[in-house]
Amino acid sequence: MAETSRQEQNLRVAIIGGGISGLTAAQQLASLGYDDVVIFEEDTDVGGKIKTFEYEERPYELGALIFNHECPNVLQLAYRYGQPYFAAGKPLLIEQDGTVLTYQELIKQRYGYLSFLAAAYRMLYGRISHPHERDLGFANQDPCLFRPMEEFADVHHIEAATDCIDSFLTGCGYGYYEDIPALYLMKLAPVILKELIASGLSIGEHQGWSIFQNGWQEICRQMAGDLVVRLSSPVTQIRRAGANDVEITANGVTERFGRVILAMPLDEALKFLDATPLEQDLFQRIRYHRYLVTLVEGEGLFTASFKAHVTIDSIGHINFIVQPYADRPVFQLYQLLGQNLKVADALTLAQQDIAKINGKITKIITQKEWRYFPHVTMQDLSHGYYDLLESMQGNNDTYYIGAILSFETVEQTAAYAKDLITRNFGRVRLRATDLAPQRYAGDGKYNQARSEQLRSIERRI
Ligand SMILES: Cc1cc2nc3c(=O)[nH]c(=O)nc-3n(C[C@H](O)[C@H](O)[C@H](O)COP(=O)(O)OP(=O)(O)OC[C@H]3O[C@@H](n4cnc5c(N)ncnc54)[C@H](O)[C@@H]3O)c2cc1C
Incomplete structure (x- = not known):
C-alpha cells in the first residue's frame, strides 16, 4: 500500500456521489490515512445504480445484478461484509420465432x-x-x-x-x-x-454468474457505515478558488475542501461546476442509453436473452429476462428504449415478445428507467478523448471517477476508483498518461496533432 505524507492526509477531500465509485474512493482514502473525507449524495440512500427493491420479503435488483469470480473487488466486499451470494443459473436463448435453445x-x-x-x-x-x-x-x-x-x-x-x-x-x-x-x-x-x-x-465447482442474497445495496450501506456520508445533499455549486481550495455548496451551506472527486455523471456536473473549456467540451460529449427495468409477476417465463434483438432495428424489444429465484414467478425485464420510445409502448412490445414464448405478464410490480452506460462516439475516441480526459486528472484539485472512465460495471468502476486514489493520493504519484506526451494544447479544443497521430497508427495497422 502506498504511504502518504501527514500534510496530504490532513487535506479535506469531498466526493460527489455515493454510488460504488464514490464509496470505494472514500474507503481507499481512509486506508491511506485520510481522515477528513466527506461523501455528498443527493439521494436518500447510497448505491446509485446499485438499487435493491424489496418485494414479498425478497430483494430484487433494479440496478446492478450479477457478478462472477472475475470480479475481485466485488468478492472482496462480499467477504469483508460477510454477504452471501447464490448462483444466478444459466441463461437460455430465444430465437425470433420463439424457439428456445442453450x-x-x-x-x-x-x-x-x-x-x-x-x-x-x-x-x-x-x-x-x-x-x-x-x-x-x-x-x-x-x-x-x-x-x-x-x-x-x-x-x-x-x-x-x-x-x-x-x-x-x-x-x-x-x-x-x-x-x-x-x-x-x-x-x-x-x-x-x-x-x-x-x-x-461444467468445470468442477464453477458457480457462474452470482447474485447477492441480501441485495447488492446492503453492501453499499455497510460501506457507508464506516464513512462520512451526507445523504439528501445534492451539490449545487463547486468553485475551485485556488490551490487546495475548493468550495462546495450543498443544501445552501458552503464548505472548503482541498480536493474534490466527481463520482457522479460528469455531464450533469456541468450544471454547477465552474468548468474549464476542456471540461465543458469533454463532458458534453457523453452519451447514454435509456435502459428500462421492469419487475413483473408472470407465467411461462425464464432467464433468457433474445438472440433476435441484437440489432438497432429491434430497439424497444425485450433484451433480457431474469428470474432471480426459481421458487418465485417474479421476473426482471430489461429493454433498451432508444431516444423516443415511450415507456407505455415498451410494455406493449414486451407483451408481444413474451407471447411468442407462450408466456404472459400478470402484474407489473415496479419500473425504473436509467440513464445508462456513459460513452462517447467513435469520432471522439479517435480524436484522443480518453487521453485528454485522463490528462486532466488532478488539474484544479479535481479528479473524475465513474463509468465514463472505466466502463459500466460495479467491478470496473470500483477497480478504477481504487486505482486512481492509490496513484494520486499515495506517496508515489502516477497518472495514466505520464508515459504519453502532453496532448492538450490548452485552447479547449482537441489536439489536431494527436488525432493525426492516432489516424496514422490506425493506417499502419
Ligand atoms: C439496470 C442496470 C443493471 C446493471 N447490471 C449490472 C450487473 O449486473 N453487474 C454489474 O457489475 N454492474 C451492473 N450495472 C452497472 C453498475 O450498477 C454501475 O456501473 C455502477 O453501479 C456505477 O457506479 P458509480 O458509483 O460509478 O455511479 P452511480 O451509481 O451512478 O453513482 C453516482 C451517484 O451520484 C449521485 N449524484 C448525482 N448528482 C449528484 C449531486 N449533484 N450531488 C450529490 N450526489 C449526486 C447519484 O445520486 C448517485 O448515487 C447495472 C446498472 C444498471 C442501471
Whole structure:
C-alpha cells in the first residue's frame, strides 16, 4: 500500500456521489490515512445504480445484478461484509420465432465447437483484447478498438465467438455491435466468453454468474457505515478558488475542501461546476442509453436473452429476462428504449415478445428507467478523448471517477476508483498518461496533432 505524507492526509477531500465509485474512493482514502473525507449524495440512500427493491420479503435488483469470480473487488466486499451470494443459473436463448435453445446448441448449430474455440482463443489471447481487458480505463489504447464491434470482430476473425455472446452484451444494456465501439464492449466480452466456456464444460465447482442474497445495496450501506456520508445533499455549486481550495455548496451551506472527486455523471456536473473549456467540451460529449427495468409477476417465463434483438432495428424489444429465484414467478425485464420510445409502448412490445414464448405478464410490480452506460462516439475516441480526459486528472484539485472512465460495471468502476486514489493520493504519484506526451494544447479544443497521430497508427495497422 502506498504511504502518504501527514500534510496530504490532513487535506479535506469531498466526493460527489455515493454510488460504488464514490464509496470505494472514500474507503481507499481512509486506508491511506485520510481522515477528513466527506461523501455528498443527493439521494436518500447510497448505491446509485446499485438499487435493491424489496418485494414479498425478497430483494430484487433494479440496478446492478450479477457478478462472477472475475470480479475481485466485488468478492472482496462480499467477504469483508460477510454477504452471501447464490448462483444466478444459466441463461437460455430465444430465437425470433420463439424457439428456445442453450448456448451449447447455438454454438453447435451455427459454427461447430472447433471454429468457436479457435475464435474464442483469438479473442481471449490475441494481441489486442488481452491487455485491453486487464487495463483500467481507456487511455492509451490501440486505435483498432475505435471501430464498431461488428467491424472489429470481422477484422480479427472472432465472429464465431462474438456472435455467441451478442445477446448477452445487448441484454446487459451496452447497445449494438453495429454502433458501439469495440473499446467498450471488449472490456466485458472476454469475461462473458470465459464464463460461457467454463459453464459449458461444467468445470468442477464453477458457480457462474452470482447474485447477492441480501441485495447488492446492503453492501453499499455497510460501506457507508464506516464513512462520512451526507445523504439528501445534492451539490449545487463547486468553485475551485485556488490551490487546495475548493468550495462546495450543498443544501445552501458552503464548505472548503482541498480536493474534490466527481463520482457522479460528469455531464450533469456541468450544471454547477465552474468548468474549464476542456471540461465543458469533454463532458458534453457523453452519451447514454435509456435502459428500462421492469419487475413483473408472470407465467411461462425464464432467464433468457433474445438472440433476435441484437440489432438497432429491434430497439424497444425485450433484451433480457431474469428470474432471480426459481421458487418465485417474479421476473426482471430489461429493454433498451432508444431516444423516443415511450415507456407505455415498451410494455406493449414486451407483451408481444413474451407471447411468442407462450408466456404472459400478470402484474407489473415496479419500473425504473436509467440513464445508462456513459460513452462517447467513435469520432471522439479517435480524436484522443480518453487521453485528454485522463490528462486532466488532478488539474484544479479535481479528479473524475465513474463509468465514463472505466466502463459500466460495479467491478470496473470500483477497480478504477481504487486505482486512481492509490496513484494520486499515495506517496508515489502516477497518472495514466505520464508515459504519453502532453496532448492538450490548452485552447479547449482537441489536439489536431494527436488525432493525426492516432489516424496514422490506425493506417499502419
Ligand atoms: C439496470 C442496470 C443493471 C446493471 N447490471 C449490472 C450487473 O449486473 N453487474 C454489474 O457489475 N454492474 C451492473 N450495472 C452497472 C453498475 O450498477 C454501475 O456501473 C455502477 O453501479 C456505477 O457506479 P458509480 O458509483 O460509478 O455511479 P452511480 O451509481 O451512478 O453513482 C453516482 C451517484 O451520484 C449521485 N449524484 C448525482 N448528482 C449528484 C449531486 N449533484 N450531488 C450529490 N450526489 C449526486 C447519484 O445520486 C448517485 O448515487 C447495472 C446498472 C444498471 C442501471
